[in-house]
Amino acid sequence: MTTDTQNDQPGLAALEPAVNPVRDAAHFRRIVRAYRPRGLTAIGPSPYVNDNRVACRPAVARRENLRTLSDLGRVARELVYSANSRHLARADGYPLLRGKYGIRFKKVVVVPLTDRYRAIERRTADCIYAFGTDAQISKYGLVVLRDDKRLFQGIPYENFAVVNSAWLAKAPPGTHAVIRKVTRALTPQVIRRLNAQVDLGGRQPAGVARAFLAKKRLLSAQYAAGTGEGPR
Numbered sequence: 001m002t003t004d005t006q007n008d009q010p011g012l013a014a015l016e017p018a019v020n021p022v023r024d025a026a027h028f029r030r031i032v033r034a035y036r037p038r039g040l041t042a043i044g045p046s047p048y049v050n051d052n053r054v055a056c057r058p059a060v061a062r063r064e065n066l067r068t069l070s071d072l073g074r075v076a077r078e079l080v081y082s083a084n085s086r087h088l089a090r091a092d093g094y095p096l097l098r099g100k101y102g103i104r105f106k107k108v109v110v111v112p113l114t115d116r117y118r119a120i121e122r123r124t125a126d127c128i129y130a131f132g133t134d135a136q137i138s139k140y141g142l143v144v145l146r147d148d149k150r151l152f153q154g155i156p157y158e159n160f161a162v163v164n165s166a167w168l169a170k171a172p173p174g175t176h177a178v179i180r181k182v183t184r185a186l187t188p189q190v191i192r193r194l195n196a197q198v199d200l201g202g203r204q205p206a207g208v209a210r211a212f213l214a215k216k217r218l219l220s221a222q223y224a225a226g227t228g229e230g231p232r
Contacts, residue, residue, distance in 0.1 A: 028042070028044075028045060028160075031160070035162065036165075039164065039165050039166060040162050040163065040164065040165055041162070041163045041164075041165045041168055041176075042160055042161070042162055042163075043160060043161040043162075043163060043176065043179045043180055043183060044159065044160025044161055044180070044183040045158050045159060045160040045183065046158065046159045046160060046183045046184070046186040046187075047184065047186065047187050047188070048132075048133060048158070048159065048186050048187055048188040048190070048191045049132055049158050049188070050131050050132055050133045050158075050159065050191075051131070051132045051153050052092070052093070052129070052131070052132075052152050052153055053129075053130040053131060053132055053134075053137075053144050053145070053153060054069060054072065054097070054103075054127055054128070054129065054130065054144070054145050054152075055127065055128055055130040055134075055137055055142035055143065055144045055145070056072075056079075056126055056127040056128075056142060056143050056145065057120060057123070057126055057127070057140075057142065057143075058141050058142065058143055060079065060126045060127070061143035061145075064078075064079075066143065066145060067145065067146060068145055068146045068147070068148040069097070069101045069103065069145050069146070069147055069148060069149065069152060070101055070102075070148050070149065071145070072101065072103050072127070072145055073101045073102035073103045074102075076102075076103045076104055076105045076106070077104055077105070077106050078106055079105055079106060079126040079127060080105060080106060080107045080108070080109060080119075080124065080125045080126050080127075081094075081105040081107070081108045081109065081125060081126070081127050081128065081129070082108075082109045082111055082116050082119035082120070082124070082125035082127070082128040082129070083108060083109075083110065083111070083116065083128065083129035084110070084111060084112060084113040084116065084129065085110050086113070087129045088108065088110065092152070093129070094108075094129075096151060096152055097152060100149060100151050100152070101149065101151075101152070105127075109124060109125050116128045116129060116130070117134075117136045117140070120136075120140050120142070121140075128142075130142070130144065132153075132188065133188065133191045133192055133195055134192075134195065134199075135192050135193075135195040135196035135199050135200055136199065136200070138192070139196075139200060159183075159186070160183060161179050161182070161183050163179065178218055181216070181218060182213065182216075182218060185216055185218075190212075194208055194209075194212060
């Protein structure tokens with residue numbers, strides 16, 4: 001299944017800004033229709049939201065009395081921010097923070113997306129660009145600032161499965177239903193736990209996914225053991 005499915009986000013999937021949650025049935029129907037001419041089937045969405053966040057070291061948040069993004073706008077000129085280059089350029093990233101919240105950091109440390117938390121470990125940054133499903137937020141006890149204007153966090157990045165339609169048509173009966181069960185099982189809490197096993201525990205994503213699906217009894221015995229393919 002792994003070569004014929006992928007995970008996607010509605011802002012890219014429907015080729016339109018993701019300003020409405022895809023849990024809106026009419027919006028998701030538009031996404032399904034957008035994929036169909038490309039020979040792809042959209043299944044979902046999942047209940048978790050991987051939204052934009054800004055998280056700060058607890059000592060900094062206490063010292064500066066930071067609770068909201070607008071609070072950060074008052075003191076950002078004294079702080080250092082860690083983020084990836086794409087976030088710094090995207091209209092819904094750092095430019096939005098500057099324009100709508102007045103957040104202009106003293107310095108921005110540009111790092112690969114996967115290295116953002118190293119700046120927290122080394123205390124070379126005070127705040128970082130984070131995602132709502134990041135396991136490191138809990139690990140480091142970071143303070144996630146509330147989006148008081150609902151402009152930054154409010155852009156939903158909700159996820160769903162995208163499947164090769166030709167493959168799905170030839171798949172065993174019940175495959176569509178199994179994929180739907182998987183998407184429904186991916187709650188925010190589940191995603192954070194799975195991310196923690198990979199990002200903090202050093203496990204391989206494929207092994208974590210296989211163990212999760214086996215526990216949910218959504219894999220054949222052969223595939224769960226790593227010797228076969230396909231859903232139950």
